[in-house]
Amino acid sequence: MASPLLEIRDLKVSFRTEDGIVRAVDGVSCSLYEGETLGIVGESGSGKSVTMMSVMRLITDPNAQFEGEVIYKGTNLMNLSQDQIRSIRGAGIGMIFQDPMTSLNPVYKVGWQIEEQIREHEHVSRQAARDRAVELLTAVGIPNARERVDAYPHQFSGGMRQRVMIAMAVSCNPDVLIADEPTTALDVTIQAQILALIKKLRQDFGTAVVLITHDMGVVADMADRIAVMYAGRIIEQGTQRDLFYDPQHPYTWGLLGSIARLDRPRPRRLAAIPGLPPSLMRLPVGCAFGERCAHRFERCSELPLLLDRSGTSHLDACHLSPQQKKDLRDRTIHPELVEERP
Amino acid sequence: MLTFIVRRTLWTAVVMFVITVLVFIIFFKTPGVDPARAIAGRNPSPQVLAEIRAQLGLNRPLYVQYGVMMKKIFITRDLVSYSNQGTKVVQEIFAAAPATLSLVFGAALIWIVMAIVMGVAAARLRGRIYDPILMVIALIGVSAPVFWVGQVINLITQGSLHSNVFRWLPPLGYTSFTTSPVLWFEGLIFPWITLSILYIGFYARVLRANLLEIQNEDYIRTARAKGLSERRVLVRHTLRTSMITFVSLFGLDFGALVGGGAILTEVVFGIHGVGFLTYESLTNLDLPTIIAVVIYGAFFIVLANALVDIGYAWIDPRVRPT
Numbered sequence: 001m002a003s004p005l006l007e008i009r010d011l012k013v014s015f016r017t018e019d020g021i022v023r024a025v026d027g028v029s030c031s032l033y034e035g036e037t038l039g040i041v042g043e044s045g046s047g048k049s050v051t052m053m054s055v056m057r058l059i060t061d062p063n064a065q066f067e068g069e070v071i072y073k074g075t076n077l078m079n080l081s082q083d084q085i086r087s088i089r090g091a092g093i094g095m096i097f098q099d100p101m102t103s104l105n106p107v108y109k110v111g112w113q114i115e116e117q118i119r120e121h122e123h124v125s126r127q128a129a130r131d132r133a134v135e136l137l138t139a140v141g142i143p144n145a146r147e148r149v150d151a152y153p154h155q156f157s158g159g160m161r162q163r164v165m166i167a168m169a170v171s172c173n174p175d176v177l178i179a180d181e182p183t184t185a186l187d188v189t190i191q192a193q194i195l196a197l198i199k200k201l202r203q204d205f206g207t208a209v210v211l212i213t214h215d216m217g218v219v220a221d222m223a224d225r226i227a228v229m230y231a232g233r234i235i236e237q238g239t240q241r242d243l244f245y246d247p248q249h250p251y252t253w254g255l256l257g258s259i260a261r262l263d264r265p266r267p268r269r270l271a272a273i274p275g276l277p278p279s280l281m282r283l284p285v286g287c288a289f290g291e292r293c294a295h296r297f298e299r300c301s302e303l304p305l306l307l308d309r310s311g312t313s314h315l316d317a318c319h320l321s322p323q324q325k326k327d328l329r330d331r332t333i334h335p336e337l338v339e340e341r342p
Numbered sequence: 343m344l345t346f347i348v349r350r351t352l353w354t355a356v357v358m359f360v361i362t363v364l365v366f367i368i369f370f371k372t373p374g375v376d377p378a379r380a381i382a383g384r385n386p387s388p389q390v391l392a393e394i395r396a397q398l399g400l401n402r403p404l405y406v407q408y409g410v411m412m413k414k415i416f417i418t419r420d421l422v423s424y425s426n427q428g429t430k431v432v433q434e435i436f437a438a439a440p441a442t443l444s445l446v447f448g449a450a451l452i453w454i455v456m457a458i459v460m461g462v463a464a465a466r467l468r469g470r471i472y473d474p475i476l477m478v479i480a481l482i483g484v485s486a487p488v489f490w491v492g493q494v495i496n497l498i499t500q501g502s503l504h505s506n507v508f509r510w511l512p513p514l515g516y517t518s519f520t521t522s523p524v525l526w527f528e529g530l531i532f533p534w535i536t537l538s539i540l541y542i543g544f545y546a547r548v549l550r551a552n553l554l555e556i557q558n559e560d561y562i563r564t565a566r567a568k569g570l571s572e573r574r575v576l577v578r579h580t581l582r583t584s585m586i587t588f589v590s591l592f593g594l595d596f597g598a599l600v601g602g603g604a605i606l607t608e609v610v611f612g613i614h615g616v617g618f619l620t621y622e623s624l625t626n627l628d629l630p631t632i633i634a635v636v637i638y639g640a641f642f643i644v645l646a647n648a649l650v651d652i653g654y655a656w657i658d659p660r661v662r663p664t
Contacts, residue, residue, distance in 0.1 A: 090569030
């Protein structure tokens, strides 16, 4: 494979708080290759947003501490000055956020906000920037873009605002688009439209996408490769096929088991993972998932590393042997099927 | 827009009517207030008192007196003061207004600039020692009473240091701009500073809190993600949005000050503006002047309110009628 477009190497982010140090991201490494979509899945507080915000150096909290490297096209973003990172934000790496209702400045016209970004990175005339804004709005499916370019954000619906955000994020033809839960705040039909739009843009412009989500359905639909995060670490990483058909980590089994599936008999109740994620201030020794894991054994008090344990590019961080995993997996994901057997 | 203006005008009329009626009633119901007795001098005979009453129309029913007074203010414009029979009240206010306007405009300019500088500095320097220092200075400014600050400044500039550092300073009072721009400016420097101190402190604190709140908004993160410079994020996004609060506060304070609210500053510095006039009319219990000043003040406050609403729609597109 060619060298990755964006590579995160052993990224650690911690926040100093009154109660102690919170390790939000604890040694994350992953790569994004040209044109692919990487899905990052995890529940709230697992560190997925903090990871990508750190890549963009968008965390302004003075109590945050960073370690590790983020290599984008051969440059370590963590070492850049504010002015240098600015030339990458918006131009090389675009970003869209969770809540389109609050992500646009309410006092400026949407066209102006797109033009502002274009003119920040490229020396073009106002008129040229404006024409581009209209083109972009048309491309993301805003009807009457020539008139709507002069509308204010509050005159758009949530889905339309997210389209504007996407138009803005891709306005300078970035190589990487980071989408931080882009559909979480939208209703399901709009969600499907926005995802289809991101797919289309990826095809048309060849942009690589990092899709952060807590929705397994979204990554199943969108991602080429998936990384599952838990308590600040990646605990499993592989292709979409690997993750859905051959999941290795008990946490991933839990996630998959909790999905209501239409192609299987209806369970009496959806399986849930018992317990709560650990506090990031007092992580347990060893595997962070250990306390909630039904298959815990002695070795789990030792921190499992994210390794290739099956001889493919499929990585996971669980001490169980591949054979044990295979045996235990079906029982965890579909317990009702097992129970119903005579 | 037309309905807005009509509605506002009607509203102004209602406000003025209610205020003048209130002032009128309070005046006549206050025990010990008798303009006739004040004019007649010591130990007047009952005949003299009755004569003065008849002359001033004080023996007629209250509502007639009220009507006559309003007519004399708005139509014939020849209402005369009780305490000084030679002065026409309406003209007096028009003569006093330039002094007040000069004072308030200058002070407003200083306080806007200084409040923005201090508020932005404190917000940017948050987490360092300068932020609390600036905010304590602002709090002192809010707490220091104008009459005290003014007197201390007068003591220094007109007293102890007048013979050397402040030799250029003219004596207390107001010189109109048309008479001498230099004297106008010199005479107003310290009144401007005195009047603006309170507002600098207050506005700096409000702005700082507002900036810190807006800094956490999602659209500020978006602005950074677009690759804008910190300076541009601050000026075009954070500060621009915080102006929504700033402008609405400013309009009301400014209107109240132009309407005679700078009374303490005007008295301390001997500036014969509308505030000074208010002060004099209150000490003399001079009803015609009080009523006229109140109408003038109410007019400016309502006008300021209307301007704030227009300005508000101008800076915040969300409240514009569509």
